Amino acid sequence: MIRTEYERYLQGSHWQEFRNYVIRLHPSCQRCRMSREMALEHLGQDLNVHHRHYKTLGCESLQDVEVLCRRCHEEETFHGQFWVTLGEMYADMQATKAGR
Numbered sequence: 001m002i003r004t005e006y007e008r009y010l011q012g013s014h015w016q017e018f019r020n021y022v023i024r025l026h027p028s029c030q031r032c033r034m035s036r037e038m039a040l041e042h043l044g045q046d047l048n049v050h051h052r053h054y055k056t057l058g059c060e061s062l063q064d065v066e067v068l069c070r071r072c073h074e075e076e077t078f079h080g081q082f083w084v085t086l087g088e089m090y091a092d093m094q095a096t097k098a099g100r
């Protein structure tokens with residue numbers, strides 16, 4: 001359910017506009033330096049804008065996100081304690097709803 005809310009947010013125009021803005025500023029992976037063109041060609045996917053945390057979901061700024069290619073994003077997801085991240089995201093969303 002929480003994942004669905006998050007996925008819906010990622011489809012929304014606010015995130016799409018912000019994401020395009022970030023990729024225009026950083027048109028390559030911030031870890032391996034792969035360019036947007038190379039990512040599309042070799043990984044079959046545009047660069048990802050990864051959330052470092054979810055405290056500012058809906059009003060992100062540049063410090064809150066990181067541009068990653070699919071490969072680095074997957075590494076981040078699998079080795080970066082994905083489930084802990086989801087737990088933090090849930091806590092942050094509850095805190096936001098509670099108006100903290």
Ligand SMILES: [Zn+2]
Pocket residue numbers: 029030031032033034068069070071072073
């Ligand atoms: Zn990369």
